[in-house]
Amino acid sequence: MKIIDIYARIKKDLNYLEKELLKSVHSDHPELRETSSHLLKAGGKRLRPVFVLLAGQFGDYDLDKLKYIAIPMELIHMASLVHDDVIDDADTRRGQLTVKSKWDNRIAMYTGDYIFAKAIGVATQLSNPTIHQIMSKAIVELCIGEMEQIRYFFHTGQTLRNYLLRIKRKTALLIAISCQLGAIASGVPETISNRLYLYGYNVGMAFQIRDDLLDITGTEKELGKPPGSDVKQGNITLPILCALREDKLRAPLLEELNRIRAAEGQTDVSRFLDIVRGSEGVRQAEELASRYIDRAIQALGPLPEIQAKKDLIRVAHFVGNRSY
């Protein structure tokens, strides 16, 4: 049984959401319609909507309610990607030109603002204030996470805790609340929605660690962008942090980091990547990702044995092993 089977099972609902997603950013403004559609059509795994739909199956599953969670979750994610690309000065994402590259930074900024505002607008269709409060708090944390990322650029003295807190804010929280809110919107008891939150948090942590690993170990073809993008912008990720702890590698890595920083990322980073690939850092990061996946699955333990539970376990395994 593969991830594709889970998508197949909820395909009809996902297709519906895909259309609603596109409708949600429809605008009379020609440029915003173009930038937003460009962004949506560039694809993505739609992981957050998948989590919303699966979590919703633990209660009274109602797509007409769940869409007001799933669409904002995906839109908030996309808005943050557009703003990310401005910061990272990224030209491609998923093999497609970014908004900031196809248009410019100013347009990317307002496209992000616009999609973000649309996300809030869709969520207001639900009248449960708890949902809005959870969502807005997560967005605040997301912004703090982005700021933290800038703050720790090229900061080789950062701790593992700094890194983990940052990816929690940047990635894990949004996945956690996708699960939690999907459940809340379906009227499940709090004990269940809290467990789904915990599941999502752990899967989200593993997801980001995997993402950071792929930027070290992946190829341009697999990633849709050149590997080493993280270090070029100064983002010290888990495998790098671990590698920096190895006595023999610390000095050459610091030297490389200084060189990359001095070149403002406009330099070849293959030597740097080779050192990290040959370090224990890759294995250690993989181990930590696996541990998060284990915890995610544990969190589901007491939940009723419905199909969605099996699916969530499979998604967790997929995230834990993904190579793209």
Next chain:
Amino acid sequence: MKIIDIYARIKKDLNYLEKELLKSVHSDHPELRETSSHLLKAGGKRLRPVFVLLAGQFGDYDLDKLKYIAIPMELIHMASLVHDDVIDDADTRRGQLTVKSKWDNRIAMYTGDYIFAKAIGVATQLSNPTIHQIMSKAIVELCIGEMEQIRYFFHTGQTLRNYLLRIKRKTALLIAISCQLGAIASGVPETISNRLYLYGYNVGMAFQIRDDLLDITGTEKELGKPPGSDVKQGNITLPILCALREDKLRAPLLEELNRIRAAEGQTDVSRFLDIVRGSEGVRQAEELASRYIDRAIQALGPLPEIQAKKDLIRVAHFVGNRSY
């Protein structure tokens, strides 16, 4: 009776809001606390909170409810200013360094995102979905307005309608809904909140036209930034649009605009400003602003004769005549 007297009458509540405003952006993140506080402390007329409080007096005035409107309104306004300054490449605002200038563009972007998210978070304390829907729609329009501004940079063929729709989205709507939502949160009948919306819309239009005029006719000392900032970035405002219609001025103005555009705004614009100042454009823009003020006051006509009504009329006159 002056504007200062209106502020005096609601001073206690405004002081309370000022403290709450600062609390609302409090963050454990050192940089975000610094950038947000810098922004708030740089001041501003707090016009949107004033409108919320005055509109609230038409119903059951409850500051504990109104603050959940007034604070988001001011925060949304401030978030848009931070992002504006990135686009405009502005170094100063109200005589203070901008976030993008004191820190950098990336930090300004996330500071804006953060303040925006905080605004939504504060608003979620109210459980009336109508309020959230009106607010989120206005934010969407605000973003479209910002995009429109970019789209029409140096666009000398734009119509008066293009300009008016843009300033409606960019400025008037937020002021309109400050009045409307202050009224709704106080439980007034829809006929009254709609009239207050209409008042706010017209005052907002006049406010932005005045703002655009001041950028032509004001001095650096009055403005807290050099005059001509609008045209330097390509923003063709009402006095300029009107001046472009004068046969004798059109050719020299177009020539100046081409020169300013070619220099990417890094040039002296005093000749350009002199031409516009000497045109009919200034008077025509002043006339239109006055007409909006008249309409704003008319909108209040059927409302009960309470002190807040007199205050709103005075605020309208103040906006119509403001020279700073």
